[in-house]
Amino acid sequence: MPEAGSLLALLADGETPVEPAVLVVAAHPDDEVIGLGAQLARFRDITLLHATDGAPRDGHDVAMHGFADAASYAAARRRELVAALALAGITADRALTCDIPDQQATLRLAELTREVAARISVLRPAALITHAYEGGHPDHDATAFAVHAALRLADGPQPALLEMAGYHAGPQGMETGCFLPVAEDMAICLAIPPKARARKQRMIACFATQQRVLAEFPIDVEMLRPAPRYDFTRPPHPGRLHYENYPWGMTGEVFRGMAAKASQALGLGR
Numbered sequence: 001m002p003e004a005g006s007l008l009a010l011l012a013d014g015e016t017p018v019e020p021a022v023l024v025v026a027a028h029p030d031d032e033v034i035g036l037g038a039q040l041a042r043f044r045d046i047t048l049l050h051a052t053d054g055a056p057r058d059g060h061d062v063a064m065h066g067f068a069d070a071a072s073y074a075a076a077r078r079r080e081l082v083a084a085l086a087l088a089g090i091t092a093d094r095a096l097t098c099d100i101p102d103q104q105a106t107l108r109l110a111e112l113t114r115e116v117a118a119r120i121s122v123l124r125p126a127a128l129i130t131h132a133y134e135g136g137h138p139d140h141d142a143t144a145f146a147v148h149a150a151l152r153l154a155d156g157p158q159p160a161l162l163e164m165a166g167y168h169a170g171p172q173g174m175e176t177g178c179f180l181p182v183a184e185d186m187a188i189c190l191a192i193p194p195k196a197r198a199r200k201q202r203m204i205a206c207f208a209t210q211q212r213v214l215a216e217f218p219i220d221v222e223m224l225r226p227a228p229r230y231d232f233t234r235p236p237h238p239g240r241l242h243y244e245n246y247p248w249g250m251t252g253e254v255f256r257g258m259a260a261k262a263s264q265a266l267g268l269g270r
């Protein structure tokens with residue numbers, strides 16, 4: 001089993017293929033391309049697990065993108081994902097989903113944790129890559145919670161746990177492509193060679209419904225780091241969280257309460 005640091009060193013080494021089995025656990029179809037799209041083609045044994053289907057049930061996104069219902073929007077997001085992954089040589093059978101409705105992962109933290117734990121016990125990845133806990137999107141934080149909690153439930157050797165940069169609130173609005181600071185931060189910034197950058201651009205173009213959102217993210221670098229230990233019952237940073245700016249019915253306070261409740265249901269402490 002590689003340590004997180006040695007996997008990071010391998011990833012930092014240009015275009016070297018990565019042989020150990022890797023499980024990427026992401027909230028939405030497209031988060032893996034935002035966070036590590038330029039690296040995806042380097043993994044020789046990769047599985048992706050998405051917590052949600054990418055289709056919020058409030059009807060807003062469904063209508064905005066011209067779909068009849070959430071099911072057809074979710075199916076479109078799946079097609080976009082499969083097309084993007086194909087460009088990295090990843091087949092559709094390697095893209096698993098928990099199929100939770102978009103924006104509802106926080107409501108199902110214990111269930112999501114158990115599903116992630118079950119996948120880990122079957123796949124036995126050498127490394128996991130997931131979201132940072134950063135208050136950017138409640139599904140991202142829920143996914144991070146589920147991965148961290150699933151590893152605490154797991155028996156046997158622990159996989160290395162890395163996290164990819166997403167987005168969070170900053171002093172000047174949303175910050176993308178970087179992490180909130182933590183103690184002993186070992187983040188590495190991967191420069192993306194031109195060929196990989198061009199492929200990442202083609203992958204991004206596959207997500208036709210997400211172009212407006214994806215335009216906000218840098219494509220010249222990707223940042224990864226060993227995941228710190230989080231206390232999900234505390235805010236990721238002081239002040240207003242990024243997702244609290246949206247009318248999604250989720251606040252940091254509610255999230256933290258749900259995290260505490262799920263930890264209890266799973267028999268974990270904090």
Ligand SMILES: [Zn+2]
Pocket residue numbers: 027028031137140
């Ligand atoms: Zn996302």
